């Protein structure tokens with residue numbers, strides 16, 4: 001079964017808005033991305049037409065994802081949103097659409113399928129910036145926020 005799971009980076013890159021596939025995500029990720037203003041209506045339509053489905057991973061999946069992330073050393077880079085995506089993928093033997101390096105690394109170690117955003121048929125992309133999930137600032141590059149020390153995440157900006 002096709003069980004395609006979107007992490008936050010996939011939403012920021014606009015993946016679900018450009019295809020008629022059915023996508024899954026977790027409520028943690030949905031809460032993180034639902035305020036993307038320009039896609040606000042588009043998100044509502046995806047939900048209404050059942051092209052975006054929200055599922056909760058169970059505790060067993062969360063534990064398994066957490067253990068795997070600790071084993072690969074990616075755990076400090078991962079938010080609870082990221083862990084929820086990995087857990088959902090473990091439980092449903094799905095595939096994760098992401099450009100997040102830490103998620104991809106843990107998923108590969110678990111033998112899960114990864115579809116990088118750049119190769120998922122999304123061509124007209126913008127440029128990547130690094131953003132801080134802690135203090136909500138943007139930075140041109142780096143791995144750690146120079147302001148608050150939170151690990152930076154990448155997102156795509158449309159010019």
Ligand SMILES: [Zn+2]
Nearest residue numbers: 132135145148
């Ligand atoms: Zn910060």
